[in-house]
Amino acid sequence: MDSSLAPISRTSGFASAWRRWRARAHDRPALAGRPCIAVPAASISTLESPAAFRQTLLTLIAEARQRILIPTLYLQDDDAGRELLAALYAAKAAQPQLEIAVFVDWHRAQRGLIGKARSDGNSALYRQMAQRLGPGVPIYGVAVQRREVMGVMHLKGLIIDGSVLYSGASLNDVYLHRHQRYRLDRYQLIDSAPLADSLAGLLTGVLQGNPAVLPLDTETVPKTPEIRDAIVRFRRVLGKARYQFVPATIKAGEVGITPLVGLGARDNELNSTLVQLISRARQALTMFTPYFNLPGPIRRALDARIKAGCRVTIVLGDKTANDFYIPPDEPFKAIGALPYLYETNLRRFCKTHQDAIAAGRLNVQLWRDGDNSFHLKGLLIDDDYALLTGNNINPRAWRLDLENGLLIHDPQHLLADQQRAELERIMVHSQRLNHHSALDAVDSYPLPVQRLIRRLARVRADRLVNQVL
Numbered sequence: 001m002d003s004s005l006a007p008i009s010r011t012s013g014f015a016s017a018w019r020r021w022r023a024r025a026h027d028r029p030a031l032a033g034r035p036c037i038a039v040p041a042a043s044i045s046t047l048e049s050p051a052a053f054r055q056t057l058l059t060l061i062a063e064a065r066q067r068i069l070i071p072t073l074y075l076q077d078d079d080a081g082r083e084l085l086a087a088l089y090a091a092k093a094a095q096p097q098l099e100i101a102v103f104v105d106w107h108r109a110q111r112g113l114i115g116k117a118r119s120d121g122n123s124a125l126y127r128q129m130a131q132r133l134g135p136g137v138p139i140y141g142v143a144v145q146r147r148e149v150m151g152v153m154h155l156k157g158l159i160i161d162g163s164v165l166y167s168g169a170s171l172n173d174v175y176l177h178r179h180q181r182y183r184l185d186r187y188q189l190i191d192s193a194p195l196a197d198s199l200a201g202l203l204t205g206v207l208q209g210n211p212a213v214l215p216l217d218t219e220t221v222p223k224t225p226e227i228r229d230a231i232v233r234f235r236r237v238l239g240k241a242r243y244q245f246v247p248a249t250i251k252a253g254e255v256g257i258t259p260l261v262g263l264g265a266r267d268n269e270l271n272s273t274l275v276q277l278i279s280r281a282r283q284a285l286t287m288f289t290p291y292f293n294l295p296g297p298i299r300r301a302l303d304a305r306i307k308a309g310c311r312v313t314i315v316l317g318d319k320t321a322n323d324f325y326i327p328p329d330e331p332f333k334a335i336g337a338l339p340y341l342y343e344t345n346l347r348r349f350c351k352t353h354q355d356a357i358a359a360g361r362l363n364v365q366l367w368r369d370g371d372n373s374f375h376l377k378g379l380l381i382d383d384d385y386a387l388l389t390g391n392n393i394n395p396r397a398w399r400l401d402l403e404n405g406l407l408i409h410d411p412q413h414l415l416a417d418q419q420r421a422e423l424e425r426i427m428v429h430s431q432r433l434n435h436h437s438a439l440d441a442v443d444s445y446p447l448p449v450q451r452l453i454r455r456l457a458r459v460r461a462d463r464l465v466n467q468v469l
Contacts, residue, residue, distance in 0.1 A: 037256065053165075053176065068101075068160050081125065104142065109122045123217075127216075141221075150400055154401040155203075159199050165187070175375075243261055250409065273407055278379070282310060287302075293345055295394065306362050317366070340453065377389050385408065
């Protein structure tokens with residue numbers, strides 16, 4: 001993408017969203033005044049790796065006595081997915097009283113992988129398992145929008161009894177490091193019955209039972225056009241949904257956790273919290289994002305912090321660590337251009353802020369570890385605030401997808417050591433970008449990528465692509 005392309009933050013849609021946010025800002029409580037759930041800091045632990053995430057999840061499932069509620073973009077028909085489903089069925093057989101439900105995106109579950117042959121997708125596995133092992137592990141498809149490209153169910157936070165295992169990861173071989181390759185994410189285990197109850201309430205009280213949320217493990221699954229009106233009504237319900245909990249006061253040895261949910265660019269409490277967090281940073285801000293394609297309000301808030309002298313660190317994957325990356329020696333598919341589009345966005349951003357990079361106020365860290373991939377999200381703010389989220393901090397998450405997150409207020413800095421240790425582990429495989437010219441330019445990309453990017457630029461379709469991918 002050459003210099004003639006306008007940054008996505010200049011689009012009228014994002015400018016309008018920013019004006020709406022500013023107009024309503026006075027109605028939002030300050031971060032310190034947000035209602036929260038008090039959680040002992042000792043009840044929060046950070047897992048070190050995808051393998052630890054997988055093992056912890058399987059252990060929690062085997063030990064469950066009350067409930068297992070799993071929201072995820074997808075549960076894949078592969079070794080890890082089958083292992084997880086088998087564990088759920090085994091848990092139900094051992095503890096018949098267990099409440100078990102899995103919530104996946106309706107569209108994603110019923111299609112094959114991008115670039116592969118047409119198929120029934122993961123839903124075929126769900127039906128086969130139910131036919132073979134019987135009822136007890138219902139898997140629901142959540143239809144957030146009539147088409148996948150216009151929005152998906154992207155809620156995170158696995159609820160097992162009184163614990164929440166929070167990660168942006170979906171459930172398949174690479175996210176769970178079932179074989180050699182892994183996709184790195186963030187993983188926090190929080191032992192808090194009130195938090196688990198709050199997250200569970202949205203799943204069982206808002207999603208489960210809605211006409212746009214239907215079982216996928218049966219032979220009688222309606223077509224999307226048949227539930228079109230239900231999806232429209234459901235989206236309105238989701239736009240007003242909030243997590244319910246009894247607010248508490250943070251005491252010695254505790255942190256406050258506020259669960260947040262958001263859908264759409266308007267009146268989205270997760271979006272507004274993202275901007276508030278960035279704007280609040282005074283000394284240090286760390287952002288994790290797998291796809292460098294910032295919504296306009298986020299970009300403007302970051303620009304202001306950099307200008308104000310706040311030390312900003314952005315951790316993201318090298319383009320070869322992107323989950324859409326296709327090596328040049330493999331057949332090209334259009335989806336393989338995405339990592340290059342993200343890199344052009346990053347190159348433009350770094351060129352704009354080159355003085356801040358040189359002065360050390362802006363640190364862009366590119367992560368790469370062999371052929372593994374990067375999928376981290378979230379924020380760390382001045383040691384006293386953090387955001388755990390599955391939100392990719394991109395226009396699609398901002399406008400289209402159903403997202404959630406956990407805002408952590410840590411006024412006593414009880415989690416600072418955990419957060420530093422997590423960051424140090426991530427930085428082992430990251431390298432600081434010292435100059436924007438170290439990033440590849442368009443004319444160095446593989447020829448099919450060059451042609452596609454320039455074709456998009458000529459018809460100005462790059463803006464649309466940035467908004468939906």
